[in-house]
Amino acid sequence: MSVADIGEFGLIARVTARLDPGRASLLGPGDDAAVVAAPDARVVACTDVLVDGRHFRRDWSSATDVGHRAAAANLADIAAMGALPTALLVALCVPPNLPVEWAEGLAEGLSAEAAKVGAGVVGGDMSASPTITVAVTALGDLAGGSPVLRSGARHGDVVALAGRTGHAAAGLTVLSRGFRTPKVLVGAYRRPEVPYLAGPAAARAGATAMIDVSDGLLADLGHVAEASGVAIDLRRDAFEAPRQMSDAAQALGVDPYDWMLTGGEDHALAATFPARVALPDGWRPVGRVGVGSGVTVDGQPYAGPPGWDHFR
Incomplete structure (x- = not known):
């Protein structure tokens, strides 16, 4: 059964039946707009988009996998701002011949990750399109704290x-070479394991700057370095590559450090802390902030691209 068989409102009914609006929702799907509690009186907001054939492939990932990835990118x-996610809004554009069960699986993945x-997931929109496009907007609550910006890193x-x-990048390389194992790497590409609570914990501990590692650690820390001067x-x-990553890198002729330093989509969090601050649980030191500009590894520029660029 395709989307065209049940129509727009039939699809909406099937999708919303699989969504949990979450504890911050005062009014979920069904009206012209949702109502979400904002006890802090400030709302943190972001958006991201996934396009079929560009950000995911349906022969590599299930619809539920795509839902997890779409939610994770925004959450x-x-x-990374030091906030707690509260709600997602999802705009879905699909071809009329798409099987209904694909859209249902996407909804299940989105709801489970959130x-x-x-x-x-408190609402969204749907439209016909020749290409599957999933656009997600996330909202969050600072719980009385200050947002952690990219511009706060200081010398020392x-x-x-x-x-x-590196896990998701390794999984992508494995899939692109026609393999489906190691499962730990392929699974990381399909469904990232994000340390969500580490963000608010870093904010409470006094982090001076923070960023989500979505395009590669060197590239994203480059944004922090530039914003902070x-x-x-x-x-x-x-950085130490786990055994399965090292084995895969050797078999594929890849330097595992390329994956760990420049690979994106694991959605780790990178932050800077004053030297006197004890790092919260789950955080480990990997470098220092100094005077100057740019990002180096052991004092030297890294050879090759620092990460992903959509237009290169």
Whole structure:
């Protein structure tokens, strides 16, 4: 059964039946707009988009996988501001011949990922399109705290990382070479494991700057360095490839450090902290902030692109 068989409102009914609006929702799907509680009186907001054939492939990922990835990309940005995610709005554009079960699986993935942090899907929009496009807007609550910006890093700060890097990039390489294993790497590409709570914890601990690692650690820390007017130097020995990543890299002729330093979509969080601050649980030191500009590894520029660029 296709989307065209049940029509727009039939599809909406099937999708919304699979959504949990979350605890912050005062009014979920069904009216012209949702109503979401904002006890802080400020709302953190971000948006991201996934396009079939560009950000995902249906022969590599299930619809539920895509839902998890679409939600994670946005929830991680909220966490990187030091906020707690509260709600998602989803705009879905699909071809009329798309099987209904694909849209249902997408909704299940979106709702399940949002539920990890107590958030929910509270509304959105649908339209026909020759290409599947999933556009998600996330809302978050600062709970009385200040947002952690990219521009606050200072000379002498410690650079720290929460979560893992390189796994999703390794999984993408494995899939692009026609393989489906190791499962730990392919699974990381399909459904990232995001340290959502590490963001608010970093804010409470006094993080001076923070960012979601979506395009590559070097590229994203480059944004922090530029916004803060500082230099950042990472220690190569702070990164160790797990055995399955090392084995896959050797088999594919890839340097695993390329995956860990320049690969995106694991949605780890990178932050800077004053040297006197004890790092919260889940955070580990990986470098230092210094005087100057740019990002280096062991004091040297990194050879090759620092990360993903949509237009290169």
